[in-house]
Amino acid sequence: MAxxxxxxPHPGLCDPVPPHAxxxxxARPPQRAPEWPRCTLPALPAGRSYRFHTMVKPVGSRCNLDxxxxxxxxxxALLGHERQARMDDAVxxxxxxxxxxxxxxxxxxxxxxxxxxxxxxxxxxxxxxALQARYARPGQRIENDLQTNGVLLDDAWVAFLARHRFxxxxxxxxxxxxxxxxxxxxxxxxxxxxxxxAARRLAAAGVPFAVLxxxxxxxxxxxxxxxxxxxxxxxxxxxxxxPCVEPRDFRAQAPSQRAPESLPRVxxxxxxxxxxxxxxxxxxxxxxxxxxxxxxxxxxxxAHDFGRVHVNLFESAIAQSLxxxxxxxxxxPICGKALALEHDGRLxxxxxxxxxxxxxxxxxxxxxxxxxxxxxxxxxxxxxxxxLPSDCRACPxxxxxxxxxxxxxxxxxRTGEPGLNYLCEGLQAFCSRVARDLPAIRARLGR
Ligand code: SF4
Ligand code: SF4
Numbered sequence: 039m040a041x042x043x044x045x046x047p048h049p050g051l052c053d054p055v056p057p058h059a060x061x062x063x064x065a066r067p068p069q070r071a072p073e074w075p076r077c078t079l080p081a082l083p084a085g086r087s088y089r090f091h092t093m094v095k096p097v098g099s100r101c102n103l104d105x106x107x108x109x110x111x112x113x114x115a116l117l118g119h120e121r122q123a124r125m126d127d128a129v130x131x132x133x134x135x136x137x138x139x140x141x142x143x144x145x146x147x148x149x150x151x152x153x154x155x156x157x158x159x160x161x162x163x164x165x166x167x168a169l170q171a172r173y174a175r176p177g178q179r180i181e182n183d184l185q186t187n188g189v190l191l192d193d194a195w196v197a198f199l200a201r202h203r204f205x206x207x208x209x210x211x212x213x214x215x216x217x218x219x220x221x222x223x224x225x226x227x228x229x230x231x232x233x234x235x236a237a238r239r240l241a242a243a244g245v246p247f248a249v250l251x252x253x254x255x256x257x258x259x260x261x262x263x264x265x266x267x268x269x270x271x272x273x274x275x276x277x278x279x280x281p282c283v284e285p286r287d288f289r290a291q292a293p294s295q296r297a298p299e300s301l302p303r304v305x306x307x308x309x310x311x312x313x314x315x316x317x318x319x320x321x322x323x324x325x326x327x328x329x330x331x332x333x334x335x336x337x338x339x340x341a342h343d344f345g346r347v348h349v350n351l352f353e354s355a356i357a358q359s360l361x362x363x364x365x366x367x368x369x370x371p372i373c374g375k376a377l378a379l380e381h382d383g384r385l386x387x388x389x390x391x392x393x394x395x396x397x398x399x400x401x402x403x404x405x406x407x408x409x410x411x412x413x414x415x416x417x418x419x420x421x422x423x424x425x426l427p428s429d430c431r432a433c434p435x436x437x438x439x440x441x442x443x444x445x446x447x448x449x450x451x452r453t454g455e456p457g458l459n460y461l462c463e464g465l466q467a468f469c470s471r472v473a474r475d476l477p478a479i480r481a482r483l484g485r
Contacts, residue, residue: 074132074135075132075136075401075402075403075404075405075408076405077136077139077140077405077407077408078405078408079140079407079408079411082142087141087142087143087144088140088141088142088143088407088410088411089141089142089143089375090140090141090375090376090377090410090411091137091141091146091147091148091149091375091376091377092133092137092148092149092376092377092378092379092385092406092410093149093150093151093185093376093377093378093379093389094125094133094148094149094150094151094155094378094379095125095151095152095153095155095378095379095380095381096124096125096130096150096152096153096155096157096158096162096381097123097124097125097152097153097154097155097157097158097381098113098114098119098123098124098152098153098380098381098382099111099112099113099114099119099123099152099153100114100122100123100152100153100154100157101152101153101154101157101187101224102154102157102187102189102190102223102224103154103187103189103221103222103223103224103229104222104223104224104226105220105221105222106219106220106221106222106321107220107252107254107282107284107319107321109284109288109390110152110153110392111153112288112289113380113392115289116289116290116393116394117380117384117392117394119380119381119382123153123381123382124158124381125158125162125381125382127165128402129381129382129383129401129402130162130165130166130169131169132383132401132402132406133379133383133401133406134148134166134169134170134173135169135173136401136405136406136407137406138170138173138174138175138178138180139173139405139407140405140406140407140410141407144177144178144179145178145179145180145181146174146178146179146180146181147181147182147183148166148170148180148181148182148183149182149183149184149185150163150166150182150183150184150185151184151185151389152185152186154186154187154189154190155184155185155186156184156186156189156190156191156195157190160194160195160198163198163202164198166182167182167202170182181203181205182202182203182204182205183204183205183206183207184199184204184205184206184207185206185207185209185250186206186207186208186209186236187208187209187221187229187233188208188209188210188232188233188235188236188237189223189229189232189233189236191235191236191239191240192239193239196236196239196240196243196245197243199240199243199245200243200244200245204245205246205247205248206240206245206246206247206248207247207248207249207250207278208233208236208237208240208247208248208249208250208274209221209233209249209250209251209252210233210234210237210249210250210251210268210272211251211252211254211257211264212251212257212260212263212264212267212268213263213264213267213271214228214230216256216257216260216263216264217229217230217233218230219256220252220254220256220257220321221233234272237249237272237273237274238273240273240274241273241274246276247274247276248274248276248277248278248350249268249272249274249276249277249278250278250280251264251268251277251278251279251280252280252281252282253279253280253281253282253323253328253331254282254321254322254323255282255311255320255321255322255323255324255327256321257331258323258324258327258328258330258331259327259331261330261331261332261334261335261338262334262335262338264331264335265277265334265335265338265339266338269339269343269347275346275347275348276347276348276350277347277348277349277350278349278350278351279331279332279335279349279350279351281323281328281446281461281464282321282322282323283318283322283323283445283446283448283460283461284318284319284321284322285317285318285319285448286316286317286318286319288319291393292391292393292395292396293390293391293444293445293446293447293448294391294395294396294444295393295395296448298450298456298457301317301448301449301450301456302316302317302448302449302450303449303450303451303452303454304449304450304451304452304458304462304463305452309325309448309449309460310324310325311323311324312324317448317449317460318448318460322460323461323464325460325461325462325463325464325465326463326464326467327464328461328464328465329461329463329464329465329466329467329468330464330467331464332351332464332467332468332471333467333468333471335349336352336468336471336472336475337471339352340475340479344479344482350365350366351366351369351468352472353365354366354369355369355438355468355469355472356472356476356479358437358438359438359472359473359476359479360480360483360485364440367443368442368443369438369439369440369442370422370440371422371423371440372419372420372422372423373388373418373419373422373443373444374387374388374415374416374418374419374420374422375410375419376388376389377398377406377409377410377415378391378392379401379406380392382400383400383401383402384397384399384400385397385398385399385400385401385406385409385410386398387414387415387418388418388445390443390445391418391445396418398410398412398414398415399412421444422440422441422444423440425444425447425457426440426441426457427441427451427455427456427457427458428451428455429451429455429458429462430457430458430459433466434469434473435465435466435469435470435473438469438472439459439465439469441457441458441459442459442461442465443459446459446460446461447459447460448460449462
């Protein structure tokens with residue numbers, strides 16, 4: 039299900055500054071083997087706490103689907119993973135223990151992702167919740183979210199998810215023809231019916247779930263077909279849209295490694311998909327189409343579903359417009375609090391930077407808390423702000439956009455400055471639409 043750059047069923051996880059009004063408490067596990075890495079983070083002043091979360095890949099990039107736009111299937115070759123990648127019990131125990139130790143607030147969120155995490159099997163997740171119960175501190179709330187394609191979600195799975203109050207992110211791109219074109223099984227058969235059946239099971243069992251839809255080059259041109267299906271027929275009232283933007287060389291090279299002079303200028307043919315020398319893959323969404331998609335969906339949502347359907351991008355934009363923090367890392371001024379853990383224990387800066395150049399270390403040798411707040415990771419998060427080109431700094435939409443995700447900063451400005459977001463044209467259109475409608479929204483909210 040690795041198709042979602044910033045899927046965050048728990049809003050605000052990527053807030054740059056730990057905001058909990060909870061006294062920092064030194065975390066010590068109930069039992070500790072001498073060889074376990076220790077957390078050396080200094081205590082914070084009263085009222086502050088350490089907070090981060092990690093997207094875990096229990097089976098690496100392994101998946102039972104073969105989505106045409108997946109950015110993660112290629113990690114097996116890039117990182118030299120074994121064919122049957124799987125997190126062993128020692129790495130799992132370290133992850134659970136270290137995450138609970140290092141998050142010093144009253145809530146800890148675990149995210150299980152892939153590849154397809156359900157391939158790890160139910161017994162793996164039974165061990166997860168047992169380990170969490172073992173290491174949780176008194177009064178600490180443990181939350182889990184699972185991002186899945188839904189193919190394996192039978193009654194036993196759904197009962198487990200309901201019993202342990204997992205929040206599920208289910209990949210569903212829209213109506214049958216849109217979904218099936220992009221998301222076949224490894225055998226080439228359609229997956230729509232199984233994804234929708236999973237949605238039905240989750241809804242029937244009362245498991246809270248969000249639908250995660252990738253907006254790619256084709257689906258962006260059918261905004262109402264996508265939105266109305268998801269909002270009215272998926273059974274979920276939480277929707278997350280993720281723009282599909284993949285640099286042409288994403289399988290081999292991290293976005294940050296590209297030579298600035300090789301980036302195309304905004305407005306040039308290479309800055310759009312479909313050109314032989316385009317900076318992005320054929321299936322990446324066109325920036326103009328993405329803006330149109332968001333504006334059309336926004337209008338429909340505002341007219342019919344405001345307050346009933348929760349669209350993460352929209353609600354974050356409204357919150358930010360009202361002076362509240364961003365609910366998505368992509369819309370925040372800095373990032374770096376959403377890491378990625380591979381099945382082999384290697385920790386990376388972000389789900390979209392799982393490249394050797396962005397490996398922070400191994401949790402068997404260094405504590406995840408130390409790695410999450412290491413100099414390298416702090417610099418990674420600050421770079422989101424510090425490398426903004428002057429176009430962004432002067433942009434009227436900066437406080438809503440913040441240059442979006444650094445992964446997507448694939449263009450040069452018209453004056454040749456590197457680091458402009460590939461989606462800029464669409465982001466500007468969307469932010470203008472939000473600004474246009476803000477007075478009416480304020481009136482509806484009484485603010
Ligand atoms: S690079 Fe930053 S903004 Fe982009 S997905 Fe990762 S944490 Fe979020
Ligand atoms: S809309 Fe474009 S110029 Fe403005 S902050 Fe976003 S990426 Fe930068």
